[in-house]
Amino acid sequence: MPRKTRTTLFIILAFLFLGLTGCQGATEVHEEATAEPAEEVAPAPKDASVMSEETVEENYCLDCHGDKDRLIDTAKPFVEVVSENEGAG
Amino acid sequence: MAPLEPWEKVLVDAEIFPTTAHGQISCLECHKGIQDPDKEVAHTDLVVQPSEDAGSNCSECHPVISNMFPDSLHAAQDGYWTQLNARSTPEDHPEIEEMFGNHCESCHTSCGDCHVSQPRWTGGGFxxxxxxxxxxSMTKNCTACHGSRVGNEYLGKHEDINADVHFRQGRMKCVDxxxxxxxxxxxxxCSYCHAEMPESEFAPSDHRYDDDDLQFPTCESCHWDIANGESEVxxxxxxxxxxxxxxxxxxxxTSCDGCHVQISEETGNPFFTTEGDYLTFIIGRNPIQSEQKPYEYVTLRHIPVAKDAYDYYGEDLLSNFDALPTWAYSTPHNIQxxxxxxxxCNACHGNAELFLTADKVAEEELTANASVIVETIPPAVGEMEADEEGEE
Structure with missing residues (x-):
């Protein structure tokens, strides 16, 4: 095989090799990206200014106001106010 | 509407509320108080109705609405003052303001009264x-206040009278x-929301039939073909x-008569008495004729105002009582x-029973209602044709 032909063939093979390995790398990166979508779609961190204290501390408000039995136990005695209105309002 | 139990009024849905947008905000940010397991300590300086101060508590996320809501009829109650001012003189306003604070102000509405709780006037509760x-909610919010007239009419609660067709067949709610x-x-x-629009020239509504602004709704808003003269009927x-x-x-x-207000000597609570309420259907002359309401004849409802309604607070406080009719422009919500x-034709033509004639008006209210009393009943159709032929 003439030297010029060998050189040309070498250059073609080299480009082919580089091209294939380059594509392979890109595919792997793409697969990695789609394999872990959770990172891409995970909710953004909440704004600190509106972040609930309850997420980091005990929420005594909700503990009580979300518990029917506790509310019944702690409710002030019901005082019935008899309306003195007469007739349609 | 049955009142809620005390615990029921303040029971938070602990599963759903924390997942909502408002559930992301600390309880203390709106209601103040202290994070503490003891109820009394936790409720220190508690703000029960945070949206009473919408400018501070709601405006960060709802700036446009928070800015304009204080001028709305539900918040400012300007409709009351339009009527009170017209029937009184400024010299009597201190007494009327005291009366208003004791008896009328309870109808003032905050954001939370419509979007979180039942209105306070009805006992409140989430x-x-x-x-x-x-x-x-139509029944827990709207008709909880607007129940004795509009609610009962619209929902068909009067015996033998159908509910409004918009509810009965259209299943339409108030907010529709x-x-x-x-x-x-x-x-x-428009410029309140759309900054690119020219600055508004309209003042906030000062009563619910105000024509000076873009007052809605009207029947014609939907039934525009009738307004345009395109109806085939x-x-x-x-x-x-x-x-x-x-x-x-x-x-x-429903019409009502003679509401009087006073403070109970026994309990110290304000209360009212109305002399009566009854069903009527009365056609009279239009007291607020305008370009938007050009009608010559309208339905009138007797409103429960009386010349001595506020006598508990001072003598003759409604010294301009005759300035407005006691048979008022009305839009009954029982459309069929x-x-x-x-x-x-002659169900109305020639039928004096349907019209507000002087004999149907109390003597002491004749002057006040002069503008709405029908002097001449539209003649029966047969008579009308005979008259026209006679003229020819």
Whole structure:
């Protein structure tokens, strides 16, 4: 095989090799990206200014106001106010 | 509407509320108080109704509505003052303001009264476990206050009187016509929301039939073909601009007499008494005729005002009592396609029973109602034709 032909063939093979390995790398990166979508779609961190204290501390408000039995136990005695209105309002 | 149990009024839906947008905000940020397991300590400086200060608590996320809502009829109650000012003189306003604070101000409405809780006037309590509802409940919010007249008419609670066709067949709720824009006072002009629009020239509404702004809703907002004269119904063409829609399409509705207010000597609580309420259907002259309400005849409702209504607070506080009719422009919410009036021409023509004639008005209210009393009943159709032939 003439030297010029060998050189040309070498250059073609080299480009082919580089091209294939380059594509392979890109595919792997793409697969990695789609394999872990959770990172891409995970909710953004909440704004600190509106972040609930309850997420980091005990929420005594909700503990009580979300518990029917506790509310019944702690409710002030019901005082019935008899309306003195007469007739349609 | 049955009142809620005390615990029921303040029971938060602990599963759903924390997942909502408002559930992301600390309880203390709106309600103040202290994070503490002891109830009394936790409730130190508690703010029960945070939206009373919407400018501080709601405006960060809802700036446009928070800015204009204080001028809305539900918040400012300007409709009351329009009537009170017209019937009184400034010298009597201190006493009237005291009366207003004791008896009328309880109808003032905050954001939370529509979007979180039942109105305080009705005993309060969360509608949906403190979950903020974008659309108020028709029965737990709207008719909880507007019940004795509008609610009973619209929902068909009067015996033998059908519910309004918009509810009965259309299943329409209050907010389908009375939109958030109206409720929030956004009638006052486009520029409130759309900065690119010219500055609004409209002042906030000062009563619910105010024509000076973009007052909605009207029947014609949906039934525009009738307003445009394009209806194929002959009666619409004949009467379209002379009669309000309710003259033909409404049935009996509630009128009230003589509301008097005072403070109970026994309990110290304010209370009212009304002399009576009864069903009426009365057609009279239009007291607020305008370009938007050109009708010559409208339905009138007797409102419970009386010359001595506020005598507990001072003598003759309504010294201009005759400035406004006691038979007031009314839009009964019990619309029907077919009514006794639509049965024939002479169901109304020549039928004095339907019209507000002087003999139906209390003697002491004759002057006040001079503008709405019908002097001459529209003649029966047969007579009308005979008269026309006679003239020819």
């Amino acid at each position: 509608v949906s476990g403190h979950v903020f509802e974008k659309e108020p 016509c009375h939109t958030g824009h109206e409720m929030h006072g956004q009638n006052t002009g 002959e009666m619409h063409q004949q009467h379209g601009d002379k009669l309000s829609c309710q003259v033909c399409h409404s049935v009996s509705y 396609l077919n009514t006794p009036q639509t049965e024939s």
